[in-house]
Amino acid sequence: MSKIQAPVIKNEYYDVTFEDLTHEGAGVAKIEGFPVFVENALPDERGKIKIIKVKKGFAFGRLIELYEESKNRTEAPCPIYSQCGGCQLQHLSYEGQLLFKKKQVEQVLTRIGKLDLHKVKVHPTIGMNEPWNYRNKAQVPIGEREGGLVAGFYQKRSHDIIDMERCLIQQAENDDVVQAVKKICEKYGIRAYNEEKHKGCLRHIMVRYGLVTKEMMVVFVTKTADFQQKNEIINEITAKFPQVKSIVQNINNKRTNVIFGNDTNVLWGEEYIYDKIGDVKFAISARSFYQVNPEQTKVLYDKALEYAGLTGTESVIDAYCGIGTISLFLAQKAKKVFGVEIVPEAIEDAKRNAELNGFTNAEFAVGEAEVVIPAWYNKGNKADVIVVDPPRKGCDEALLKTILDMKPKRVVYVSCNPGTLARDLHFLEQGGYETVEVQPVDMFPHTTHCEAVAWLELV
Numbered sequence: 001m002s003k004i005q006a007p008v009i010k011n012e013y014y015d016v017t018f019e020d021l022t023h024e025g026a027g028v029a030k031i032e033g034f035p036v037f038v039e040n041a042l043p044d045e046r047g048k049i050k051i052i053k054v055k056k057g058f059a060f061g062r063l064i065e066l067y068e069e070s071k072n073r074t075e076a077p078c079p080i081y082s083q084c085g086g087c088q089l090q091h092l093s094y095e096g097q098l099l100f101k102k103k104q105v106e107q108v109l110t111r112i113g114k115l116d117l118h119k120v121k122v123h124p125t126i127g128m129n130e131p132w133n134y135r136n137k138a139q140v141p142i143g144e145r146e147g148g149l150v151a152g153f154y155q156k157r158s159h160d161i162i163d164m165e166r167c168l169i170q171q172a173e174n175d176d177v178v179q180a181v182k183k184i185c186e187k188y189g190i191r192a193y194n195e196e197k198h199k200g201c202l203r204h205i206m207v208r209y210g211l212v213t214k215e216m217m218v219v220f221v222t223k224t225a226d227f228q229q230k231n232e233i234i235n236e237i238t239a240k241f242p243q244v245k246s247i248v249q250n251i252n253n254k255r256t257n258v259i260f261g262n263d264t265n266v267l268w269g270e271e272y273i274y275d276k277i278g279d280v281k282f283a284i285s286a287r288s289f290y291q292v293n294p295e296q297t298k299v300l301y302d303k304a305l306e307y308a309g310l311t312g313t314e315s316v317i318d319a320y321c322g323i324g325t326i327s328l329f330l331a332q333k334a335k336k337v338f339g340v341e342i343v344p345e346a347i348e349d350a351k352r353n354a355e356l357n358g359f360t361n362a363e364f365a366v367g368e369a370e371v372v373i374p375a376w377y378n379k380g381n382k383a384d385v386i387v388v389d390p391p392r393k394g395c396d397e398a399l400l401k402t403i404l405d406m407k408p409k410r411v412v413y414v415s416c417n418p419g420t421l422a423r424d425l426h427f428l429e430q431g432g433y434e435t436v437e438v439q440p441v442d443m444f445p446h447t448t449h450c451e452a453v454a455w456l457e458l459v
């Protein structure tokens with residue numbers, strides 16, 4: 001069989017029109033039907049590209065010159081946008097980003113979910129009024145340069161750390177604390193961890209901020225437990241930032257890209273800081289999973305609660321419950337909530353959070369949702385409503401099968417990956433459910449990440 005030749009050649013230049021955006025935010029042009037992906041290009045734009053890599057069914061190009069700009073193009077306000085990989089869509093107007101996310105959901109629901117968009121209402125993406133400074137957690141790698149430390153971000157496709165004073169999607173309070181802590185550590189001669197030599201001390205600084213309570217936590221991730229002059233460093237941080245309520249050390253002695261190690265000790269203050277979403281208060285520890293955009297989290301959880309349609313008589317399962325955030329939102333309106341999560345520490349936090357808010361109708365179990373929930377059902381238990389909020393890979397099939405067996409009248413699916421959402425909705429539709437509505441919520445403005453919540457009814 002003759003091999004099909006790609007109609008493009010590496011290092012050659014082509015004039016193209018961009019038709020679409022990939023889910024990663026690259027512009028898509030077609031040359032004789034052959035897709036070429038180009039960073040920083042937008043649909044409806046025309047320009048000159050250079051082909052930089054040719055693969056079997058597609059190629060990558062670099063934008064050389066724009067002949068015609070999209071009406072949705074805007075100047076990226078961040079001065080380091082082109083170096084940092086954190087945001088991918090700052091060159092697209094915010095309105096354009098919200099449309100892109102809705103379209104992304106619609107495309108996968110049709111292509112993967114086989115859903116008929118005449119029957120399923122996909123709402124416009126709910127965005128933020130002020131889509132900047134929303135992140136409540138800064139997690140910055142630490143490096144060294146002549147005469148000092150650098151705290152910033154890994155340059156795109158490399159492990160070189162670029163110093164950064166301001167991140168436009170970060171809460172300014174977090175940037176202030178990171179910069180000050182870097183300087184304090186510098187003053188006391190703390191050495192940064194060197195990845196290649198596996199030597200040095202400080203690997204990462206993490207700062208968390210409770211948007212409602214204004215409480216802050218500082219976490220030092222170090223190579224070993226030995227952290228010289230920590231008392232002096234703590235004194236300086238607490239004198240400068242009275243809102244810091246907790247200083248924690250995490251030890252990671254491994255040669256790895258994974259940020260945290262297994263050992264975490266409180267160096268000063270509390271083990272937790274607190275924050276509130278709506279009326280519910282949460283204790284957040286250094287390792288807890290807590291949504292990074294608290295303002296939009298409230299929007300997302302309110303929508304999940306609305307889709308759950310609770311009247312106070314229902315028994316509800318919250319699968320993949322983390323520290324019980326959605327569970328406790330549901331507990332406000334349900335008779336009983338049963339939360340399941342794989343991380344034991346998160347379940348301890350969930351139980352503590354239930355107690356903190358005086359909820360006696362929420363119960364939590366540690367384990368894989370696909371094991372715990374079938375076992376619970378086999379013992380004769382049933383839920384009227386099931387809420388799932390799985391990681392990017394979506395729900396395990398064993399859990400989906402149990403949902404089909406258990407037949408709750410409603411399923412609410414909170415998703416951070418439209419592709420797996422569409423796959424799982426298809427499975428549930430095949431088994432007797434009907435998707436009624438899908439609501440994309442912009443949890444991560446200026447990035448390509450897309451969150452959505454779907455409401456399904458048993459037919």
Ligand SMILES: C[S@@+](CC[C@H](N)C(=O)[O-])C[C@H]1O[C@@H](n2cnc3c(N)ncnc32)[C@H](O)[C@@H]1O
Pocket residue numbers: 289290291319320321322323324325326340341342343346367368369370389390391416
């Ligand atoms: C997207 S987070 C949602 C957390 C929580 N609902 C929230 O909004 O904060 C997904 C959660 O699923 C947990 N997880 C991953 N695989 C799991 C599994 N097989 N069974 C139960 N939980 C799992 C993760 O630890 C994480 O806490």
